Amino acid sequence: xxxAILEKVNSHHASISAAVVALALxxxxxxxxxxxxxxxxxxxxxxxxxxxxxxxxSYTLANGKxxxxxxxxxxxxxxxxxxxxxxxxxxxxxxxxxxxxLSEVGARTDESAGSQENLMRLSRESVLWPMSFDGGRSQKxxxxxxxxxxxxxxxxxxxxxxxxxxxxxxxxxxxIFGARLLTIEFQPFNRQETFAPQFSPAGLKQEFQKHKTCGxx
Numbered sequence: 001x002x003x004a005i006l007e008k009v010n011s012h013h014a015s016i017s018a019a020v021v022a023l024a025l026x027x028x029x030x031x032x033x034x035x036x037x038x039x040x041x042x043x044x045x046x047x048x049x050x051x052x053x054x055x056x057x058s059y060t061l062a063n064g065k066x067x068x069x070x071x072x073x074x075x076x077x078x079x080x081x082x083x084x085x086x087x088x089x090x091x092x093x094x095x096x097x098x099x100x101x102l103s104e105v106g107a108r109t110d111e112s113a114g115s116q117e118n119l120m121r122l123s124r125e126s127v128l129w130p131m132s133f134d135g136g137r138s139q140k141x142x143x144x145x146x147x148x149x150x151x152x153x154x155x156x157x158x159x160x161x162x163x164x165x166x167x168x169x170x171x172x173x174x175x176i177f178g179a180r181l182l183t184i185e186f187q188p189f190n191r192q193e194t195f196a197p198q199f200s201p202a203g204l205k206q207e208f209q210k211h212k213t214c215g216x217x
Contacts, residue, residue, distance in 0.1 A: 034207050040078075047213045049076045051204060055197035061095070062190035068095035070197040072182070074173055074204065076214035086215040089169050090155040090176070092143065096189035097151075099124040127153070128160060129186050133179040141167060170216045177205035 033053070040047030051074045058067040073091040078084075125145040130138040140160050143153040155172055159165025167175075176182055176199075185196040208214045 034203060036207065038211070038213070040213075045078070045081060047078045049211045049213045050074075051076075051207055051214075053199055053201065053204060055199055057196075057198055059095075059188050059191070059195045062188070068188070070094055070184075072184075072197075072199045074176070074208065074214075076208075076211060078213040086213065088173055088214065088216060090172055091146075091152055092155070092184060093152045094186055094188070095151055097124050097127070098187040098189055098191065127186070129184055131182070131184045133175060133183075134181050135183075138185075141172075173208075174216060176201050177208070 035052040036049070037052070038047070038049040052071050055070040055072070058069040060066075061068055071093040073093070075089045075091055077087045077089075079087075127143050127145075128140040129143055130140050132138045142156045142158040144156055146152045146154055155169055157167045157169060157172060159167065179201060182199045182201060183196050184199075185194050187194045
């Protein structure tokens with residue numbers, strides 16, 4: 001894929017933040033490895049494909065033992081006779097997030113949740129994370145912790161306000177395909193500061209189109 005030529009930033013007049021954005025947008029030119037996994041059930045025609053890219057940046061784990069690199073996955077599913085019914089979703093492996101941060105539920109007490117462990121999970125299973133494309137305006141969107149995971153979230157799409165705020169998973173995937181850089185902000189587990197992994201989707205659309213299981217209908 002040919003890289004767009006970025007305008008040079010005048011070091012005497014451009015702000016540091018502008019320079020950072022320019023460097024970030026130039027990063028996709030390096031290229032991004034796409035991990036492909038797939039499976040299915042031939043007897044009923046169902047199939048799935050998962051396309052995963054890693055963040056270009058990592059954060060230090062709370063225990064100080066190494067780095068964690070978030071992963072973004074576009075997952076396609078085909079069900080029904082001949083796999084005619086297709087769905088697409090987006091998953092984010094965070095490595096674990098801090099309970100209560102940007103949570104729709106927060107750290108409130110809920111007697112129905114039961115144990116303290118359940119309360120902790122409740123406070124981080126539905127979250128609103130700021131996202132942006134190509135360094136543009138940030139907007140918060142809803143993600144849900146997968147039932148059998150402590151680190152992987154699925155994109156749902158509702159925004160901060162109920163009117164006109166829905167960005168469906170399929171539409172989100174289309175926006176990812178059209179971007180050079182996707183940034184999602186969250187607070188890693190047991191860390192005071194937030195972290196903003198940056199994903200370069202270069203080549204992701206082409207890989208998506210190779211698989212008949214995938215579609216945005």
